Amino acid sequence: xxxxxxxxxxxxxxxxxxxxxxxxxxxxxxxxxxxxxxxxxxxxxxxxxxxxxxxxxxxxxxxxxxxxxxxxxxxxxxxxxxxxxxxxxx
Amino acid sequence: xxxxxxxxxxxxxxxxxxxxxxxxxxxxxxxxxxxxxxxxxxxxxxxxxxxxxxxxxxxxxxxxxxxxxxxxxxxxxxxxxxxxxxxxxx
DNA sequence: TATGAATATGAAAATAATCTTATAAAAGGA
DNA sequence: TCCTTTTATAAGATTATTTTCATATTCATA
Numbered sequence: 324x325x326x327x328x329x330x331x332x333x334x335x336x337x338x339x340x341x342x343x344x345x346x347x348x349x350x351x352x353x354x355x356x357x358x359x360x361x362x363x364x365x366x367x368x369x370x371x372x373x374x375x376x377x378x379x380x381x382x383x384x385x386x387x388x389x390x391x392x393x394x395x396x397x398x399x400x401x402x403x404x405x406x407x408x409x410x411x412x413x
Numbered sequence: 414x415x416x417x418x419x420x421x422x423x424x425x426x427x428x429x430x431x432x433x434x435x436x437x438x439x440x441x442x443x444x445x446x447x448x449x450x451x452x453x454x455x456x457x458x459x460x461x462x463x464x465x466x467x468x469x470x471x472x473x474x475x476x477x478x479x480x481x482x483x484x485x486x487x488x489x490x491x492x493x494x495x496x497x498x499x500x501x502x503x
Numbered sequence: 504t505a506t507g508a509a510t511a512t513g514a515a516a517a518t519a520a521t522c523t524t525a526t527a528a529a530a531g532g533a
Numbered sequence: 534t535c536c537t538t539t540t541a542t543a544a545g546a547t548t549a550t551t552t553t554c555a556t557a558t559t560c561a562t563a
Binding site: 355356357367368370371372374375389390391392 | 507508509510511512
């Protein structure tokens with residue numbers, strides 16, 4: 324997979340409203356699947372699948388905490404910087 | 414369309430290998446459809462369609478020059494900054 | 504080890520994106 | 534006006550993504 328394809332895949336992973344919103348939520352701090360599910364008001368399976376796509380693309384990672392699985396941004400500053408650039412008006 | 418949806422749509426537009434490569438090419442300077450077509454080795458119709466998606470999302474704009482239609486990045490620095498962040502290794 | 508809570512996965516249906524071919528439209532020049 | 538070049542668009546086939554439901558898995562704890 325070329326660098327261009329890797330970058331495109333990363334952008335595509337973020338380029339879905341639910342996944343982008345998950346990333347925004349995770350800027351605030353880590354969340355378990357159930358919290359993502361209820362915050363975004365989506366089905367559990369769907370939350371899990373979107374998180375999986377973010378994980379595959381290196382955007383999030385997770386740790387198990389007992390019964391829960393907590394997802395967090397791997398590079399929170401990177402996400403913040405991207406959003407800053409994307410959403411500052413010029 | 415919410416800000417989140419707008420941003421997701423912008424990311425999605427860039428999140429295709431062909432369109433991302435077009436954006437990279439346009440950092441060098443404006444190109445007409447035929448140049449995009451031959452540089453990326455894709456069909457004319459496909460080049461036109463990808464450019465249209467970039468245009469709808471405010472990533473490129475174009476001017477007619479006689480027979481040709483020249484596409485260019487609307488915010489080249491924004492694209493450069495995004496690529497810098499996405500591809501600098503941390 | 505059985506149960507319950509949380510998460511992941513498989514499969515199917517619904518929807519959307521992509522690519523191709525054929526053709527239309529726009530503009531310049533003979 | 535007719536022809537040529539360039540670009541856009543329509544339509545269809547194909548492929549990919551998204552969502553849902555049902556079920557499996559994982560782990561803690563009774």
